[in-house]
Amino acid sequence: MSLWQLLYEPDRWADEINKLITNWGLQLGIPVFITQLFLMIVVAVILLSFILLNVAFLTWLERKVAGHIQVRHGPMRTGPHGILQPVADGIKLLFKESITLPFVDNFIYTLSPAMMFTAAMLTYIVLPFAPGWVVAPLDYGLIFVFAAGGVSSFFVFTAGWSSNNKYSLLAGMRTIAQVISYEIPMILAALGVALFAGSLNLVEIVEAQKGLWNIVVQPLGFLLFLTAALGETHRAPFDLLEAEQELVAGYMTEYSGMRFALFYLGEYTHMFAAAALMTTLYLGGWQGPYLPPVVWFLLKAYALVLLIMWFRWTYPRIRIDHLMNFSWKFILPLALINLGVTALVLVW
Amino acid sequence: MDVLYNLSFWLLAIITVGSALMVVTLKNLSRAVIFLVIFFLGVGGFYFLMQAKFLALIQVVIYAGAVAVIFAFVIMLTPGLPGTKIRQSLNQGVALIITGLFLGSMSLLIYKQLAGAGKAAGIEKSLSLKDLGQVLFTDYLLPFELVSFVLLVALVGAVLLTARERGEGNGGLE
Amino acid sequence: MNNFLVLGALIFAIGAYGVLTRRNVVFIFMGLEIMFSGVGITLAAFAQHIQPASALGQIFILFILTVAAAETALGLAIFLRLAKTHGTVQADKINELKG
Numbered sequence: 001m002s003l004w005q006l007l008y009e010p011d012r013w014a015d016e017i018n019k020l021i022t023n024w025g026l027q028l029g030i031p032v033f034i035t036q037l038f039l040m041i042v043v044a045v046i047l048l049s050f051i052l053l054n055v056a057f058l059t060w061l062e063r064k065v066a067g068h069i070q071v072r073h074g075p076m077r078t079g080p081h082g083i084l085q086p087v088a089d090g091i092k093l094l095f096k097e098s099i100t101l102p103f104v105d106n107f108i109y110t111l112s113p114a115m116m117f118t119a120a121m122l123t124y125i126v127l128p129f130a131p132g133w134v135v136a137p138l139d140y141g142l143i144f145v146f147a148a149g150g151v152s153s154f155f156v157f158t159a160g161w162s163s164n165n166k167y168s169l170l171a172g173m174r175t176i177a178q179v180i181s182y183e184i185p186m187i188l189a190a191l192g193v194a195l196f197a198g199s200l201n202l203v204e205i206v207e208a209q210k211g212l213w214n215i216v217v218q219p220l221g222f223l224l225f226l227t228a229a230l231g232e233t234h235r236a237p238f239d240l241l242e243a244e245q246e247l248v249a250g251y252m253t254e255y256s257g258m259r260f261a262l263f264y265l266g267e268y269t270h271m272f273a274a275a276a277l278m279t280t281l282y283l284g285g286w287q288g289p290y291l292p293p294v295v296w297f298l299l300k301a302y303a304l305v306l307l308i309m310w311f312r313w314t315y316p317r318i319r320i321d322h323l324m325n326f327s328w329k330f331i332l333p334l335a336l337i338n339l340g341v342t343a344l345v346l347v348w
Numbered sequence: 349m350d351v352l353y354n355l356s357f358w359l360l361a362i363i364t365v366g367s368a369l370m371v372v373t374l375k376n377l378s379r380a381v382i383f384l385v386i387f388f389l390g391v392g393g394f395y396f397l398m399q400a401k402f403l404a405l406i407q408v409v410i411y412a413g414a415v416a417v418i419f420a421f422v423i424m425l426t427p428g429l430p431g432t433k434i435r436q437s438l439n440q441g442v443a444l445i446i447t448g449l450f451l452g453s454m455s456l457l458i459y460k461q462l463a464g465a466g467k468a469a470g471i472e473k474s475l476s477l478k479d480l481g482q483v484l485f486t487d488y489l490l491p492f493e494l495v496s497f498v499l500l501v502a503l504v505g506a507v508l509l510t511a512r513e514r515g516e517g518n519g520g521l522e
Numbered sequence: 523m524n525n526f527l528v529l530g531a532l533i534f535a536i537g538a539y540g541v542l543t544r545r546n547v548v549f550i551f552m553g554l555e556i557m558f559s560g561v562g563i564t565l566a567a568f569a570q571h572i573q574p575a576s577a578l579g580q581i582f583i584l585f586i587l588t589v590a591a592a593e594t595a596l597g598l599a600i601f602l603r604l605a606k607t608h609g610t611v612q613a614d615k616i617n618e619l620k621g
């Protein structure tokens with residue numbers, strides 16, 4: 001297996017390893033489904049480590065980007081250019097005291113960050129990182145992403161609710177109102193892409209963009225999806241609910257230590273998942289001229305992540321009622337028009 | 349593959365029936381809603397096992413993502429009213445007898461009368477979305493339009509019923 | 523298939539138990555949702571085993587799902603209004619039609 005094949009044709013390579021291990025298992029007398037279970041566990045571990053490393057890197061990137069936009073250096077002391085800052089943050093959060101509050105429903109209080117993080121991580125199993133490197137090429141991958149996002153938003157609400165704190169409750173209610181308001185235009189914009197590709201399978205959507213990326217064919221859809229994704233992952237400029245100057249810390253107020261770390265990581269996971277989904281749907285996934293496919297995918301996803309971070313430190317925040325008005329009265333009709341025009345163009 | 353199918357069936361059955369039991373017996377409303385979400389996810393899993401993949405995902409999106417949120421909102425908007433903290437279950441004995449009778453007769457019917465009705469097919473090819481869409485928009489177009497009308501009525505009705513009167517003051521979310 | 527049908531009946535029975543014994547109206551609605559899901563499982567089991575080539579079963583369940591969601595939303599809105607005017611959430615105390 002040459003280096004070229006390793007980098008540029010990863011699907012054949014993954015297939016060969018799969019067959020090798022299955023045959024080896026059959027020779028030893030192990031039934032097929034146990035070797036497949038073992039392979040699934042290995043793939044899951046690889047995916048989890050990728051997500052966690054990425055998210056840790058993103059927290060450092062956010063602070064550096066924020067610093068440089070505000071004409072200062074970000075973290076510079078821990079390691080060269082502060083690259084070990086996430087490690088320092090992780091150690092600090094691990095050692096922080098998890099304060100057990102009175103009058104808090106402990107079961108839901110503990111369950112919410114875990115479920116939110118899990119549901120945010122679920123979206124990664126349908127994303128195609130390279131040809132053949134999809135953990136689960138589901139036939140309805142696009143809807144699966146939105147289903148997982150919807151489940152994670154419910155646990156944001158229960159986090160605010162179980163905290164026995166008026167401000168957390170208010171922030172939780174507003175957060176979930178915002179998330180479900182922006183989920184609908186997101187699904188409609190993504191449906192325009194699905195109409196073009198003729199399938200809801202993310203792998204087929206990427207392969208249908210072989211000649212022309214979808215951002216050229218559906219520019220309005222891309223802008224709508226970007227805005228709606230910003231609203232759904234409650235990033236700026238839609239982050240009134242967790243900004244430092246408003247409502248204390250929103251639904252995360254009463255959380256400290258590792259539980260807070262889970263929420264924080266969950267938000268970055270969600271953001272990177274939205275960026276990766278946008279590259280899959282609109283920017284052609286892993287396609288590109290000279291570099292290996294995985295590198296292209298990561299480049300595009302990180303370009304979008306940098307764009308999202310740039311938005312955070314450039315625009316002022318939008319008030320909650322303006323935000324809801326914006327979603328229902330502006331973004332949703334535009335998404336419907338986009339879908340209608342796409343369908344008309346395809347029929348003709 | 350059959351082992352995996354049976355294993356997932358029994359696991360999902362335990363999770364789903366367990367969450368349903370929790371929903372109907374817990375006194376604490378918020379925990380009941382969490383178990384309701386787990387129940388909906390379990391039912392979605394069952395639809396997946398029965399090769400109705402699109403339906404499974406739609407079930408998760410609509411029920412676990414939206415209907416559960418409606419329940420949580422309503423529970424949260426009625427906290428201080430009397431009746432939220434007292435004993436929640438009445439007539440437990442009678443209800444148990446009625447539902448037990450129903451369950452017993454259904455099981456008897458299913459295992460005796462329908463013993464040979466269904467094929468022993470476990471895993472079949474599932475319908476693609478294209479087939480579903482084709483049937484939905486040609487044969488069942490009228491019910492589709494009627495259902496969209498029902499949704500419109502529900503939307504307008506819900507907004508109308510819970511809208512604030514003019515000049516009632518600042519309540520609710522904003 | 524028999525396993526699925528018994529499961530559907532069991533879930534329906536649990537939902538019915540919830541509707542019959544609970545006092546809080548929101549719990550009654552939750553029991554209703556459980557009953558709907560039980561019916562859906564039974565329908566899907568029949569659709570898969572009796573006539574897997576026809577899409578009628580899945581479409582039926584789709585319509586039931588949609589109508590159930592709409593009905594739950596509207597029913598809970600009515601309940602909110604009732605709770606405000608009657609001042610209580612117990613189903614047996616809301617026994618006057620006026621107001």
